[in-house]
Amino acid sequence: MVTNRKLIFAGGVVLILVLIIGAFSLGVYIGRYGVSAQGLHYQAAGDAPQIDRSRLTRPAGFPEGEADVVGLVRGGNRDGIQLATQQGPKWIEVDANTSVMEISGSELGLKDLRPRDLVAIFGEFSVDDGSTLLATYIVRLPQR
Amino acid sequence: MTEILNRLKRTDLFLSLALAIVAFLAYIAALTPSLSYQSPDGNELATIPYVLGLTHPPGYPLYTWLGKIFTWLPFGDVAYRMNLMSAICAACAVAGLYLIVCMLLQPHVASSALRRASAAFAALMLAFSPTFWSQAVIAEVYAANAAMIVISLLLLLRWETRHRDRDFFLFALVYGLSLGTHISNLGFAPAIALYVLLTDRSVVKRPSWWVAAVAGFSLGAAQYLWLPLRAAALSEQGLLRNAPLSLKGFYDYTLGAFPQLKFAFELSELPDRVVVYIYLLWNQFSFFGILLGVAGLFALLCRRTRHYYLLMGMYLVHTWFFIQYRAFDLEVFFIPAHILWAIFIAFGMVEVMRIIESWLRRLSAGQTAKAAGWTLAFVVAATGFYPLTKNFSSSDRSDDVNTNDFYANVWEYLPENSTLLSQGGVMGYDAFYWQLVYGTRPDVVLPALPTHTPSLADIQTGKLFSTTPLNGINRNRTPGALPKDALPADVWQTPVLVGNLGVTRTRNRLVLYQLGREAPYLVVDDAQPEIEIKAKFGNLTLLGADISGDPLESGACLHLILYWTIQRLEPVTLTTYLDQQPLETHELGFGNLPRYATEIGSVTDGVIVEDYWLVVPSTVRPGPHMLNIQIQGSEKSLEIDSVEVINEEETMERWLRIAN
Numbered sequence: 001m002v003t004n005r006k007l008i009f010a011g012g013v014v015l016i017l018v019l020i021i022g023a024f025s026l027g028v029y030i031g032r033y034g035v036s037a038q039g040l041h042y043q044a045a046g047d048a049p050q051i052d053r054s055r056l057t058r059p060a061g062f063p064e065g066e067a068d069v070v071g072l073v074r075g076g077n078r079d080g081i082q083l084a085t086q087q088g089p090k091w092i093e094v095d096a097n098t099s100v101m102e103i104s105g106s107e108l109g110l111k112d113l114r115p116r117d118l119v120a121i122f123g124e125f126s127v128d129d130g131s132t133l134l135a136t137y138i139v140r141l142p143q144r
Numbered sequence: 145m146t147e148i149l150n151r152l153k154r155t156d157l158f159l160s161l162a163l164a165i166v167a168f169l170a171y172i173a174a175l176t177p178s179l180s181y182q183s184p185d186g187n188e189l190a191t192i193p194y195v196l197g198l199t200h201p202p203g204y205p206l207y208t209w210l211g212k213i214f215t216w217l218p219f220g221d222v223a224y225r226m227n228l229m230s231a232i233c234a235a236c237a238v239a240g241l242y243l244i245v246c247m248l249l250q251p252h253v254a255s256s257a258l259r260r261a262s263a264a265f266a267a268l269m270l271a272f273s274p275t276f277w278s279q280a281v282i283a284e285v286y287a288a289n290a291a292m293i294v295i296s297l298l299l300l301l302r303w304e305t306r307h308r309d310r311d312f313f314l315f316a317l318v319y320g321l322s323l324g325t326h327i328s329n330l331g332f333a334p335a336i337a338l339y340v341l342l343t344d345r346s347v348v349k350r351p352s353w354w355v356a357a358v359a360g361f362s363l364g365a366a367q368y369l370w371l372p373l374r375a376a377a378l379s380e381q382g383l384l385r386n387a388p389l390s391l392k393g394f395y396d397y398t399l400g401a402f403p404q405l406k407f408a409f410e411l412s413e414l415p416d417r418v419v420v421y422i423y424l425l426w427n428q429f430s431f432f433g434i435l436l437g438v439a440g441l442f443a444l445l446c447r448r449t450r451h452y453y454l455l456m457g458m459y460l461v462h463t464w465f466f467i468q469y470r471a472f473d474l475e476v477f478f479i480p481a482h483i484l485w486a487i488f489i490a491f492g493m494v495e496v497m498r499i500i501e502s503w504l505r506r507l508s509a510g511q512t513a514k515a516a517g518w519t520l521a522f523v524v525a526a527t528g529f530y531p532l533t534k535n536f537s538s539s540d541r542s543d544d545v546n547t548n549d550f551y552a553n554v555w556e557y558l559p560e561n562s563t564l565l566s567q568g569g570v571m572g573y574d575a576f577y578w579q580l581v582y583g584t585r586p587d588v589v590l591p592a593l594p595t596h597t598p599s600l601a602d603i604q605t606g607k608l609f610s611t612t613p614l615n616g617i618n619r620n621r622t623p624g625a626l627p628k629d630a631l632p633a634d635v636w637q638t639p640v641l642v643g644n645l646g647v648t649r650t651r652n653r654l655v656l657y658q659l660g661r662e663a664p665y666l667v668v669d670d671a672q673p674e675i676e677i678k679a680k681f682g683n684l685t686l687l688g689a690d691i692s693g694d695p696l697e698s699g700a701c702l703h704l705i706l707y708w709t710i711q712r713l714e715p716v717t718l719t720t721y722l723d724q725q726p727l728e729t730h731e732l733g734f735g736n737l738p739r740y741a742t743e744i745g746s747v748t749d750g751v752i753v754e755d756y757w758l759v760v761p762s763t764v765r766p767g768p769h770m771l772n773i774q775i776q777g778s779e780k781s782l783e784i785d786s787v788e789v790i791n792e793e794e795t796m797e798r799w800l801r802i803a804n
Contacts, residue, residue: 007449011452014456015442015456022418024415026422041420074408077404
């Protein structure tokens with residue numbers, strides 16, 4: 001019986017903690033967005049940068065045109081990087097043909113990219129919903 | 145301890161069967177008739193079991209094998225049979241949930257009528273909750289996984305009653321097998337281990353129990369040997385990169401799959417993620433259901449402490465993991481958590497009913513109180529049907545014929561020996577399904593088909609078509625993709641066949657493009673349309689139209705030519721309707737006007753001709769229907785002509801005839 005009481009007490013603590021986390025989260029959410037559905041995104045992009053994409057052109061030596069995606073690096077691995085963009089989160093795939101560089105044209109490695117780096121991607125969308133892009137060029141832009 | 149199994153009387157088994165039948169009938173009424181874009185992987189999961197191949201990570205071996213059995217059914221097409229499997233699995237999960245609640249609710253807590261009513265209430269709340277229902281009517285892994293989780297729990301409770309090693313072996317076997325419907329079930333292991341220790345700590349000292357546990361689980365999990373065995377069936381580059389042919393490849397294909405989606409949020413974002421989950425929970429069970437669940441958790445803790453640790457442990461691990469998961473179809477990943485929440489709801493409902501019952505007893509006595517108790521039980525159980533009526537229209541996918549209608553017309557349209565460029569990977573199975581399952585049009589080359597490696601010769605012998613805009617397919621990184629530079633950079637994409645598509649998350653539009661270096665027949669000097677209209681929409685004038693294909697078999701397509709003049713080039717979006725039903729939406733000139741104006745000549749001096757085949761859904765009833773056009777931004781809807789629709793061939797028969 002004593003063991004059962006201990007278990008009930010411990011379980012009760014867990015349950016109350018869960019309820020507190022839920023209430024705290026609701027409070028934080030309402031503080032951020034008010035009583036609205038504004039923050040209810042399954043793939044929340046986070047604080048995506050406000051970029052005028054039309055002003056971004058490919059570095060010298062590359063074909064003219066706008067970047068396909070511009071966003072903040074959120075993380076990644078050897079297969080690609082996750083970006084927060086104004087159009088929502090994008091997964092940027094890389095392969096052997098992908099070049100990573102500074103806006104000046106100097107070469108970088110994928111490992112040189114850090115979370116919150118601002119990058120422009122030139123490549124091809126590989127999924128019809130526009131969530132995944134195979135990068136030909138990843139250009140790190142000057143930080144704001 | 146009283147044997148829990150003994151509490152499952154014949155009445156409970158009968159009621160669980162009745163609930164399964166009710167749920168199954170509702171699922172059948174709403175079942176998707178064949179392929180669908182409701183899930184990103186659904187068409188792949190409808191195809192792979194038939195060919196006993198390997199799905200996208202983590203491979204889903206058990207789902208594949210169960211699916212293969214269902215493909216042997218003698219009715220519908222293969223995709224329908226796979227949808228039916230989901231309906232049956234979901235109905236089993238509903239019945240199992242009822243039995244779990246009946247086993248857990250102790251007799252002294254409430255009368256049998258109230259216990260059964262609350263169990264039925266919870267089972268119905270789950271059965272007709274939007275997300276669970278959505279997965280019960282399409283080919284997907286989530287309904288099968290729900291059934292496996294529920295069966296695992298039932299077997300674990302069965303072991304609790306007798307403490308026999310062979311019962312634990314059976315549980316461990318089914319639990320191991322459940323990894324083949326969703327590998328995330330592995331996360332339940334710590335809660336199960338804790339529950340076993342709380343139930344009978346002596347088992348850890350018993351070698352026979354260890355043998356039963358390890359052997360059962362290993363045997364179930366051994367299904368994953370299917371991955372290296374079938375890895376040869378893979379040829380899609382994204383999957384090949386992590387082919388399960390080495391230990392590392394095996395890990396990357398299973399537990400290490402989708403690293404970019406896991407724990408994808410920073411600490412500061414977690415409150416928002418928790419609220420997203422609460423929102424999803426609210427969508428399933430309403431605010432009332434959340435309150436009942438919280439009350440049920442307290443009741444479970446006090447009345448069934450060990451089971452609280454089992455169920456709450458499973459629930460917390462599952463929600464903790466998926467709250468941090470970055471997927472655009474996030475809601476379906478929470479289905480196991482919803483199953484557990486439904487159990488909490490049942491416990492909450494029993495407490496509420498006990499309070500009401502005690503009030504009724506105080507107000508009346510004897511037979512009157514008993515009758516009041518039965519009435520209460522009936523009302524509670526009947527309330528469980530409310531979500532059925534509330535959610536039926538939004539869950540009804542029985543008219544989701546767009547994918548099949550479009551591709552049936554595509555296969556009929558494509559000239560001999562042509563090449564069809566489609567999406568690759570899981571998204572390409574809307575097209576692959578036909579050739580892999582039915583061998584449809586073997587003369588048509590599908591370069592993105594996983595088993596096909598195209599050569600330049602393959603695609604240069606016939607005409608080129610595409611069902612996806614070129615920016616998504618001209619990739620040189622997959623064996624199934626086009627050879628590098630196979631397509632000229634200046635290729636024109638001319639829409640020739642347009643399907644119907646509502647708003648889905650996985651596909652924006654259904655258009656068959658013809659590809660070629662010749663500019664499309666887009667602007668002419670003058671035109672004499674058969675149907676004169678001359679309707680002005682600001683800058684734009686619809687001169688008239690030609691329509692052929694009257695009478696028209698439902699599901700077939702009509703040939704539509706629209707003649708427009710425009711004073712200055714600006715984007716115009718228009719939608720065609722049959723009566724009030726929208727058929728398709730496109731930009732005037734299907735996106736080709738700006739390029740035409742730059743490379744060929746003015747588009748404002750002549751008549752713009754839109755010449756395409758338009759699919760009429762097979763759900764359209766026979767009879768006369770008015771074809772209308774509406775320009776975005778204009779409230780005016782313009783009547784073009786009446787179209788006579790006939791229905792001489794049953795829809796499934798037509799699809800199967802065209803398939804092969």
